[in-house]
Amino acid sequence: MIRFDQVTKRYADGTTAVDDLSFEVAEGELVTLVGPSGCGKTTTMMMVNRLIEPTSGRIFVDGEDIATIDPVRLRRRIGYVIQQVGLFPHRTILDNTATVPALIGWKKPKARARAAELLDLVGLDPKTYGGRYPEQLSGGQRQRVGVARALAADPPVLLMDEPFGAVDPVVREQLQDEFLRMQAAVRKTVLLVTHDIEEAVRLGDRIAVYGQGRIEQFDTPGAVLGKPATPYVAEFVGADRGLKRLSVTAVEAADLEQPAVVGIDESAAQAAARLRQEGARWAVVLDGQGDLHGWVGVDEVALAGAGGRVGELAHRMNAWVPVGAPLKQAFGVMLQHDAGWVAVLDGSRFLGVLTPAKLHEALRRSVDADALGVGRDEVDFDSVADA
Numbered sequence: 001m002i003r004f005d006q007v008t009k010r011y012a013d014g015t016t017a018v019d020d021l022s023f024e025v026a027e028g029e030l031v032t033l034v035g036p037s038g039c040g041k042t043t044t045m046m047m048v049n050r051l052i053e054p055t056s057g058r059i060f061v062d063g064e065d066i067a068t069i070d071p072v073r074l075r076r077r078i079g080y081v082i083q084q085v086g087l088f089p090h091r092t093i094l095d096n097t098a099t100v101p102a103l104i105g106w107k108k109p110k111a112r113a114r115a116a117e118l119l120d121l122v123g124l125d126p127k128t129y130g131g132r133y134p135e136q137l138s139g140g141q142r143q144r145v146g147v148a149r150a151l152a153a154d155p156p157v158l159l160m161d162e163p164f165g166a167v168d169p170v171v172r173e174q175l176q177d178e179f180l181r182m183q184a185a186v187r188k189t190v191l192l193v194t195h196d197i198e199e200a201v202r203l204g205d206r207i208a209v210y211g212q213g214r215i216e217q218f219d220t221p222g223a224v225l226g227k228p229a230t231p232y233v234a235e236f237v238g239a240d241r242g243l244k245r246l247s248v249t250a251v252e253a254a255d256l257e258q259p260a261v262v263g264i265d266e267s268a269a270q271a272a273a274r275l276r277q278e279g280a281r282w283a284v285v286l287d288g289q290g291d292l293h294g295w296v297g298v299d300e301v302a303l304a305g306a307g308g309r310v311g312e313l314a315h316r317m318n319a320w321v322p323v324g325a326p327l328k329q330a331f332g333v334m335l336q337h338d339a340g341w342v343a344v345l346d347g348s349r350f351l352g353v354l355t356p357a358k359l360h361e362a363l364r365r366s367v368d369a370d371a372l373g374v375g376r377d378e379v380d381f382d383s384v385a386d387a
């Protein structure tokens with residue numbers, strides 16, 4: 001969808017900002033460009049909407065060489081979000097958001113209706129905020145308007161230059177989450193510049209780690225963190241890259257252990273006998289549909305006496321995460337509840353539990369799979385004990 005073919009940018013003073021760059025962003029993919037200040041990220045991005053012209057090489061958008069497209073026409077197909085947002089101070093939020101649709105000739109009611117829809121999408125109630133002026137919004141809200149405005153004409157491509165850079169870390173994380181949710185729905189082809197490796201791995205389907213004017217590694221977040229291609233990349237991603245990997249590796253059904261299970265309607269005596277036989281100290285309690293009801297300790301069911309039912313004895317299970325959640329979230333829940341495992345659910349259906357050992361295995365396997373380019377279940381790995 002966006003393709004760089006041997007692109008070089010040399011400024012008039014002789015600075016080579018981008019040096020023989022070739023890479024591709026697939027349709028619907030979000031690629032983050034990350035690197036230290038002055039490494040050529042912004043130059044790379046601004047060549048895509050022709051705010052900067054390359055010295056040599058070619059750039060394609062949707063298969064078309066952009067050198068052959070009129071820059072104004074090109075920019076209407078490309079949403080652009082920048083850190084300073086650049087809202088018009090004397091226009092309302094609704095009209096700011098409707099800028100591009102109005103420019104490309106939409107009638108005012110249609111442009112405004114679309115703007116209201118977009119404000120809603122980025123979490124701003126158009127009734128509350130649409131009539132305000134930019135100075136009447138917080139920094140984070142202005143940034144959301146910037147994203148809404150860039151999406152208003154439904155461009156297939158989005159360029160984002162430090163879009164969440166001007167807000168504090170808490171708001172920033174919120175905006176990133178909202179943006180990811182939105183991107184899952186709209187699936188734009190996105191090139192996003194950041195100097196923050198945390199942001200790059202959080203948002204990117206793939207990351208391009210820049211050295212001076214060149215990409216040092218272009219890969220999935222898991223692979224960049226797990227197998228940095230060069231010492232430069234290793235240093236850039238940081239010594240705590242193992243920890244960072246927790247946030248980019250998802251809990252999968254294959255990672256889970258199957259603990260002892262008892263039915264909600266089972267008699268306590270029967271459950272106790274069975275759990276003792278299995279050598280279990282506790283069990284997960286499920287209802288007839290396989291949904292999670294809670295958990296019980298074997299001693300509790302054993303003491304319940306005749307006529308006791310498992311369902312009456314079960315404790316609420318607070319330590320759980322949805323399948324697909326990042327390992328970091330699972331680990332956080334484990335620590336929060338001081339639990340040795342967390343339950344993993346698909347909707348309300350119980351899939352299994354994640355233990356610290358399984359979490360470690362999942363981390364290792366995800367890196368091996370990324371490096372080999374194969375599905376995770378095809379990867380053979382040593383157990384932690386054998387390693």
Ligand SMILES: Nc1ncnc2c1ncn2[C@@H]1O[C@H](COP(=O)(O)OP(=O)(O)OP(=O)(O)O)[C@@H](O)[C@H]1O
Nearest residue numbers: 011013015017036037038039040041042043044195
């Ligand atoms: N108009 C210009 N003339 C000369 N050199 C320039 C010009 N614009 C940028 N540069 C230089 O090109 C290099 C790349 O700049 P660029 O803005 O692309 O970097 P960046 O990675 O986006 O940096 P930052 O994270 O600080 O924004 C830098 O050395 C910069 O000084």
